[in-house]
Amino acid sequence: MKLRFSLIIIALNIAVVASLLLGATQVENIWRYLFSPGFDSASTNHLILWQIRIPRILVALLIGAALGLAGAIAQSAANNPLADPAILGTSAGASLGVVIGVLLNLAEVGSVLAVLFATIGALLATALTFTWARSVGALIIIGIGTSALFSAVVGLLITATNNPEIRSISFWSLGSLALATSESLLIITPVFLVCFFFAFKIAPQLDLLSLGDISVRHLGLSAKTIRLKAFLIIGLLVAVSVSTVGSISFLALAAPHIARILFGGKNRILTIASSLIGALILLVGDTIARSVLPPYELPIGLITSLLGAPILILLVRKAALTWK
Amino acid sequence: MEIIEIKDLTLQRNNRQLFTGLSATIAKGSISAIVGPNGCGKSSLLLAITGDLKPSSGSIFIAEKNLQELSDLEQSHLRSMALQERTFWLPMTVREILALGQSDAAINQIEKIASDLGLTELLDNLVTTLSVGQVQRVEIARTLLRDCPIYLFDEPFAAQDLASKEKLIEIFKQLRSSGKTIILVAHSEVEKLSWCDQIIQLGS
Numbered sequence: 001m002k003l004r005f006s007l008i009i010i011a012l013n014i015a016v017v018a019s020l021l022l023g024a025t026q027v028e029n030i031w032r033y034l035f036s037p038g039f040d041s042a043s044t045n046h047l048i049l050w051q052i053r054i055p056r057i058l059v060a061l062l063i064g065a066a067l068g069l070a071g072a073i074a075q076s077a078a079n080n081p082l083a084d085p086a087i088l089g090t091s092a093g094a095s096l097g098v099v100i101g102v103l104l105n106l107a108e109v110g111s112v113l114a115v116l117f118a119t120i121g122a123l124l125a126t127a128l129t130f131t132w133a134r135s136v137g138a139l140i141i142i143g144i145g146t147s148a149l150f151s152a153v154v155g156l157l158i159t160a161t162n163n164p165e166i167r168s169i170s171f172w173s174l175g176s177l178a179l180a181t182s183e184s185l186l187i188i189t190p191v192f193l194v195c196f197f198f199a200f201k202i203a204p205q206l207d208l209l210s211l212g213d214i215s216v217r218h219l220g221l222s223a224k225t226i227r228l229k230a231f232l233i234i235g236l237l238v239a240v241s242v243s244t245v246g247s248i249s250f251l252a253l254a255a256p257h258i259a260r261i262l263f264g265g266k267n268r269i270l271t272i273a274s275s276l277i278g279a280l281i282l283l284v285g286d287t288i289a290r291s292v293l294p295p296y297e298l299p300i301g302l303i304t305s306l307l308g309a310p311i312l313i314l315l316v317r318k319a320a321l322t323w324k
Numbered sequence: 325m326e327i328i329e330i331k332d333l334t335l336q337r338n339n340r341q342l343f344t345g346l347s348a349t350i351a352k353g354s355i356s357a358i359v360g361p362n363g364c365g366k367s368s369l370l371l372a373i374t375g376d377l378k379p380s381s382g383s384i385f386i387a388e389k390n391l392q393e394l395s396d397l398e399q400s401h402l403r404s405m406a407l408q409e410r411t412f413w414l415p416m417t418v419r420e421i422l423a424l425g426q427s428d429a430a431i432n433q434i435e436k437i438a439s440d441l442g443l444t445e446l447l448d449n450l451v452t453t454l455s456v457g458q459v460q461r462v463e464i465a466r467t468l469l470r471d472c473p474i475y476l477f478d479e480p481f482a483a484q485d486l487a488s489k490e491k492l493i494e495i496f497k498q499l500r501s502s503g504k505t506i507i508l509v510a511h512s513e514v515e516k517l518s519w520c521d522q523i524i525q526l527g528s
Contacts, residue, residue, distance in 0.1 A: 075414065076414065079411070079413050079414060080413055080414075081413060081414055081415070207416075207420075207424055208424055208425050210411075210412060210413070210414050210416055210421065210424065211411055211412070211421075211424055211425065211466075212407065212409075212411030212412075214371075214374075214376055214405075214407060214411075215405075215407065215411060215425075215466075216425075217375075217376065217396055217400075218374060218399075218400060218403070218404065218405055219400055219425040220395075220396050220397035220398075220399070220400030220401075221396070221425075222396065260414075260415055261415075264416070264417070264420070265414055265415050265416035265417075265420060266416070266420060
């Protein structure tokens with residue numbers, strides 16, 4: 001297990017270095033700018049490195065970790081390996097929350113208020129999915145329905161209002177880190193750290209949900225209460241992610257599955273492993289997205305799917321992850 | 325001495341009345357089997373005794389306390405139940421599943437109970453890779469690991485081969501010898517349940 005963690009940390013370091021070096025513009029003397037932050041501070045190179053590239057790398061790491069963590073908690077909370085914030089409707093709910101906030105002129109994409117609107121939307125959509133679904137089996141179908149419903153409303157609002165402030169349909173369906181700034185970090189960092197702390201704290205309770213709701217009650221605990229705590233954490237993580245970089249598909253499903261195969265199903269380990277794997281996938285994905293066809297950027301959601309899906313398919317085929 | 329008293333119990337599930345006016349007493353340190361045709365409310369009666377299904381009317385007393393007046397935590401100390409339906413959907417090892425929610429003393433018993441139920445070789449396997457019968461034995465092992473006065477089993481023999489069934493009956497008898505009360509739902513014909521102390525017949 002230590003070896004696997006070490007390999008992921010090494011991979012993350014390599015990804016960070018690659019991400020610093022790669023981009024539409026070649027930054028000369030990059031190490032000097034990096035290790036002497038005051039050096040030539042008025043130059044374009046300094047600006048690109050400290051105002052664009054480094055904040056974007058940090059945003060990718062934190063959002064990737066947030067989505068990886070949200071996915072791991074979603075699977076455990078739903079006691080269902082197919083659950084993820086996109087399938088449960090959480091992401092679409094967050095998108096609708098931000099779009100409504102922006103249309104009412106109460107919030108800007110990436111602001112604290114946008115996170116608040118996104119959280120309300122995320123929690124509302126998730127609550128609807130769980131209210132409408134009467135069984136674990138129905139959860140995924142109902143979640144897909146809720147997600148489609150909220151996404152359709154987002155699409156209609158964007159099309160009907162033609163307001164550039166609410167961004168494009170592509171942003172809400174595939175995501176983009178292009179407009180992430182160091183200000184974004186001021187919101188993402190505390191939200192992620194607080195959510196991680198509480199996720200780690202409730203991890204042993206999330207383990208118990210694997211026994212099913214009735215068996216949890218037989219232990220004298222309430223599955224609903226544990227799930228409610230989990231959804232508050234997922235809602236916040238997805239809200240901060242969606243309101244900053246839009247909806248990034250597949251990451252929250254792939255990262256926890258990969259983490260489960262590599263590190264097992266206990267949630268204490270999963271919170272750490274799924275966060276690290278999510279961070280790695282998103283950073284690699286974003287580096288590819290912005291450096292393959294410069295100065296154009298590929299939609300990040302496509303790259304995360306291209307990266308995550310083959311790894312997931314290979315690992316699941318090898319590891320008998322699902323029922324015989 | 326009775327540990328469970330069921331008084332004039334009527335149960336309803338999904339707007340369907342299962343049975344009315346059931347009264348029964350279950351003695352401490354006994355084995356009771358609930359039998360009857362499909363859909364007559366056998367599993368529902370177990371769920372009423374565990375407090376998961378509220379009666380339409382009537383009441384259940386456990387150790388002379390009205391079940392409805394006990395908190396979930398108080399009820400948890402009274403009974404341990406093996407469900408019939410599959411509840412383990414996420415890939416965790418059998419050992420991890422068995423340890424969930426257990427005391428340290430129970431965790432130290434995992435190897436022994438796994439050995440009793442033929443699960444030793446499977447302890448480090450993912451529960452998602454097991455057969456239906458093996459998963460059922462994991463659920464039974466999990467139930468047995470908890471130290472409670474009452475144990476309930478919903479169709480524990482349903483997916484078991486003959487050797488496993490005989491082993492389970494042996495385990496139930498040992499539990500009875502140590503003063504524990506066992507209630508199980510069985511599909512066996514009444515004459516095959518002679519090792520039980522009481523048969524509760526539901527339905528026609």
